[in-house]
Amino acid sequence: MPEGDKHNDKYVYLEDVAEELDMAFDDSTTFYNTETGEFTYYSENFSNEIDQDEFEDEKYIALPSRYDIREYDMMAEFADALQDERKSELLLVALEGKGAFRRFKDTLPRVGLEKEWYKFKDEAFVEVARKWCEENEIPYKVRSGAYAGSAKGDREPWPDKCSICGNDAKIHISGAQEASYCLDCHNKHMAALTGAEMPDAVPTQIVLFDACEEAHAFSIESMIFPHCKSIHATEVVGTTRYKEAVYGEIDDSFEGMWVKLVSRLEKVLSKKYMGDDASIEDLKAVGYVEYNSIHEAYEVIIDGKAYTWAQLEKNLSVHEGWKIKIEFADMSEELE
Numbered sequence: 001m002p003e004g005d006k007h008n009d010k011y012v013y014l015e016d017v018a019e020e021l022d023m024a025f026d027d028s029t030t031f032y033n034t035e036t037g038e039f040t041y042y043s044e045n046f047s048n049e050i051d052q053d054e055f056e057d058e059k060y061i062a063l064p065s066r067y068d069i070r071e072y073d074m075m076a077e078f079a080d081a082l083q084d085e086r087k088s089e090l091l092l093v094a095l096e097g098k099g100a101f102r103r104f105k106d107t108l109p110r111v112g113l114e115k116e117w118y119k120f121k122d123e124a125f126v127e128v129a130r131k132w133c134e135e136n137e138i139p140y141k142v143r144s145g146a147y148a149g150s151a152k153g154d155r156e157p158w159p160d161k162c163s164i165c166g167n168d169a170k171i172h173i174s175g176a177q178e179a180s181y182c183l184d185c186h187n188k189h190m191a192a193l194t195g196a197e198m199p200d201a202v203p204t205q206i207v208l209f210d211a212c213e214e215a216h217a218f219s220i221e222s223m224i225f226p227h228c229k230s231i232h233a234t235e236v237v238g239t240t241r242y243k244e245a246v247y248g249e250i251d252d253s254f255e256g257m258w259v260k261l262v263s264r265l266e267k268v269l270s271k272k273y274m275g276d277d278a279s280i281e282d283l284k285a286v287g288y289v290e291y292n293s294i295h296e297a298y299e300v301i302i303d304g305k306a307y308t309w310a311q312l313e314k315n316l317s318v319h320e321g322w323k324i325k326i327e328f329a330d331m332s333e334e335l336e
């Protein structure tokens with residue numbers, strides 16, 4: 001081995017490179033130090049121990065950025081290749097327009113394809129890592145054997161218990177540090193990584209009253225993601241199915257988001273769009289679309305009640321010759 005050919009005596013594990021790729025933030029660059037075998041990142045928005053100029057040293061090789069990785073294309077490829085046309089279409093629709101990543105991830109559990117997507121994504125990230133190693137002549141090894149060329153083994157099913165506390169797991173982390181977490185342990189983990197506050201200010205349930213003094217009980221779930229935060233309210237018990245969500249930036253306070261969510265829920269509960277016989281009372285109705293897997297049909301949930309298109313059709317005959325506006329918005333956006 002010739003002197004000065006620094007790359008040749010160090011190797012990386014593809015899974016480690018893939019994990020670094022997956023952890024990268026939009027505005028940061030991760031560098032591989034070919035002398036120490038370590039990964040360091042640089043971002044204008046974080047304080048860095050290492051000066052930007054130092055990364056110009058040839059011992060540092062930049063990893064592909066979030067933009068280069070094209071995770072969006074991976075999602076589209078995954079959705080497109082599905083045998084099940086309905087699931088495929090649902091995921092492709094989720095990928096349209098603003099907030100595509102979030103919608104895609106929200107849709108996965110509804111079509112029961114979370115595990116399949118993360119397996120697909122893991123493999124795709126490992127392939128990005130392999131390509132990067134080959135282009136930069138960095139020797140690599142594969143840790144698990146699962147990604148060794150075409151001999152891709154099926155992964156074990158996700159554990160259903162949190163790897164930290166043993167409660168029911170809700171979130172599964174893929175990659176080299178594979179783990180399953182309950183919501184609380186996931187948030188603690190993400191809070192430690194991002195510096196975000198824990199959602200302690202947000203309760204896990206709330207009961208609110210509508211205009212008719214009827215009680216509606218909501219289960220509340222707060223979550224911290226690498227780039228954002230969310231609070232979801234889902235009505236439990238009872239006969240209605242109201243739902244609302246608020247998303248915030250990573251620095252937004254959970255308390256502020258909670259206030260916003262409650263005021264939105266109160267507003268929604270104070271309105272009643274539908275009259276008896278599935279008629280829209282005041283020329284306008286706002287709701288959300290949900291797939292009903294028992295009826296195998298899409299429903300429109302208005303006033304917390306599910307309507308089929310056939311039921312809503314009555315409104316068409318009444319308004320023949322009228323104009324109609326149909327508008328879609330992300331679950332976290334407010335439609336008036």
Ligand SMILES: [Zn+2]
Nearest residue numbers: 162165182185
């Ligand atoms: Zn836990």
